[in-house]
Amino acid sequence: MNAVDLVKRRGRYLVIADDRDGFTNRAEHRRADRLPERRVVYVERQADHPDERRAQRDELAGSVLDAGSESLSLLTVSAVSHAHAAAVARHEYAVLNAAxxxxxxxxxxxxRGAMGWVAIRIADGGSDGELYDDYEAAWDAQRRPERCTYMPISPLxxxxxxxxxxxxxAMTHLRHGCMVYGTPTCR
Incomplete structure (x- = not known):
């Protein structure tokens, strides 16, 4: 019988993720504002011993290759539990897509060599596609201006x-109020 480790201690986890942009139904496929999501297929805590760790990684990498899907990948993340490792893997993918x-x-x-101000949605990195003369114009044009970040755009x-x-x-942490002296406190 395997003992269950109930102590949450930080460790390295191996995560098999599917980055194929799966759709749950035809209506979701047609949504213009739909964001791609990473699906976590499998999570395993990395072994402590180097030889076991190498064998473990080789086995999981082989499983990914055997699956024959280009959308599957093997990741290593630092987390405190299996669920946390899956959440970290999904978060990293969302941040990369937003960036x-x-x-x-x-x-x-x-x-186009344009200069001006742009409004970027903090949640997904998207924009309304407009370039504004100043910060105030960019702010005023947004339906939910507090959910955006505003920056000057210059070819320089x-x-x-x-x-x-x-x-x-940084803007996410600032918006949530968990930024103290330039350092996030929510980690």
Whole structure:
């Protein structure tokens, strides 16, 4: 009989994730604002011994390869439980997608050499596609302005997806009120 570890201690977890953008039904497929989601297929705590850890990883990597699906991947995350590891894997995917969406929204304006202000939704990195003359105009044009972040766009300062991810993460913490002296307290 296996003993259940009821103590929540941080560890490394191996997660098999399916990044195929699965749709639950035809109506959801047609929704314009639908965001892709990562489905967690399997979670296992990583072994403590290096040899066991290598064998464990090889076995799971082989399972992913045997499945023959390009959408499956094997990830390693730091978490305190199986459920937390799955949540971390889903969160990382959402952040990457939001950052890519934000970089794309900013890039579309920069390609034209445009300058101005853009409103970016904090939750998904999306934009209304408009470029505004100033911060106030961008704020006033939003249906829920408190759910957006506003920034000046200039060809002199391009944004990378990494910068976008950092910015959205910081704005999320700031919006939730868990940012103290520039450091999130919710971790």
């Amino acid at each position: 890519a969406r934000m970089a794309e929204a900013i890039g579309s304006h920069l390609e 300062f391009p944004w990378t997806p990494e910068m976008c991810a950092d910015h959205l993460e």
